[in-house]
Amino acid sequence: MRYSQLLLPTTKETPAEAEVISHQLLLRGGFIRKLTSGMYTYLPLGFLVLQKVTEIVRQEMNRAGAQEILMPMVQPGDLWQESGRWQKYGPELLRFSDRHNRDYCLGPTHEEVITDIARMELHSYRQLPINLYQIQNKFRDEIRPRFGLMRGREFVMKDAYSFDVDDQAASISYETMRQAYHRIFQRCGLEFRAVEADSGAIGGSFSHEFMVLADTGEDTLVICSGCDYAANVEKAAIAPPPEESQSGIALAELQQVETPGMKKVNRVAEFLRVEAKEIIKTLLFEADDQVVAVLVRGDREVQGVKLKNLLGASEVEPLAEEEVWPRLQLPVGYLGPVGLDMRVVADYEVMGLVNAVCGANAKGAHLTGVNPGRDFQPELVGDLRQITPEDRCPLCGGNLTLTEGIEAGHIFKLGTGYSEAMNATYQDQEGVGQYFVMGCYGIGVSRVVAAAIEQNHDQNGIIFPVPMAPFQVIILNLNLKNEETCKAAEGLYQELRALGYDVLYDDRDERPGSKFKDADLIGIPLRVTIGKTYEKSGEVELRQRRSGETVSLPYAETVAYVDDLLSKALS
């Protein structure tokens, strides 16, 4: 492609609306433009990158035996009524009606449609297993779209759905996808981890997230240095502590002490000369409209997703501080489980405490000598706290580190939830109807683009991994008035293209500075400069975007050199 003919509007200044680096660079580099909140047009360069990712995804899905289809983006409400999600899926599902007043929605995901296809077209166990996928736009009316391509309302997603005869077969499909996903992210040239994850609203029993590692990630992961355990902190299990013998310690008497103004754990600890971990922290949550008291050690944090799962609730939210007194007549900062008249759940660790401290449910007072089991009995005890780097790996006992990541892919074992709700069955060997055992597998294709930039950039702009780069090489012709440089640049352009590479030829009548800046900004992995040096000595300069490594070499050797570098990077 000739730069002079390409719509590539780069800017020097950063648009005010962009917060994160990927969003800034995508706008500055002329990859995308915003249409409205959470919706973007892909300009030529952005679309090229998107296509690079799509093609890798497509190849690996096909290699894994999946078949590509394309479903409509608009879906009938009836189908969602059937699965029960018309009620369950909140306002994120954009609903509307047509001229006949029939309900429709924009597809945020396609379980309903694919299950409908399955029940109509798949009748026999002989047709299974089967895995169908599409690469298509999804629409989710996000509460708050932000970060450009990272969390748009309309975005490109690859979604695949597998159908199997039983759970065991479904596990094989799942494993096949897990491996395909590894290949996909590897081929994209990204640093990533597959982690155990909470399966969230889509449901199902088991899931892995594919996380692109980047400092700006919205999720936190724990990674074991000793084995290959990795998990989202929402999921990362903490084993119950071993039962410690408490026989050696005399149980103290429950006693109320004055702690005026001591609302925070560390203040109470200081004041009473105890450690934070000897304090029982009591937090109020609203779980499906019911207030629940949650107990963790004073030095711990509650993990909301774990709480939600333990309670079996569909929604859990911390109770707003201002609401506590008006609704419950309880003083925030002085809460405790003793004599508390509501549901109480506790983290394992709390139950191991002896002679602990907690709030007295009276303003300015705490209790000492508190002993779980004697002074209060939670309704449920479980793993409720957030894992920390001080915890041990649940698999091998090794050291853990916490890292930020961007969720770019998620694979689920769905089971028979959808097939039962929508009565999707096949006939087994005995001619008996059986529900399909399903799995679903998503990749946020447009998010992969953003994640790649979050992970690969510097002060000058994007540094695309070679497989994702819109162009692999950019040729800068620094002197358009010189016939020799033009001939050389043109020749290189033709030869590299003949080898099948994606080449951008900067033939604009611009000053060298602008060309260098633009080449860096848009992140092309290899840059070939033809200018003064060529005029003097017949040499061109070749620079690698990532390392900055620069070599000058005779014009005649350039093609072979570039070919060598790129074929290595792409293999």
Add this chain to the structure above:
RNA sequence: CGGGGCGUAGCGCAGCCUGGUUAGCGCGCCUGCCUUGGGAGCAGGAGGCCGUAGGUUCGAAUCCUACCGCCCCGACCA
């Protein structure tokens, strides 16, 4: 939805508080000269419903009201 902020040229902003001639600046764009290895320089030029509607006033970008849009902080997710 709750809380905060912003809408003035393609982009980034000033002007508004304290109303008053022709609404400014930088970048970008067009023309010419000049320059050509890291976003040059000079000269000239085009480009505005000051978010929309209503109100106050002799007079509104500026004050008031409503609406719309966008951004940021919280719950959601690929």
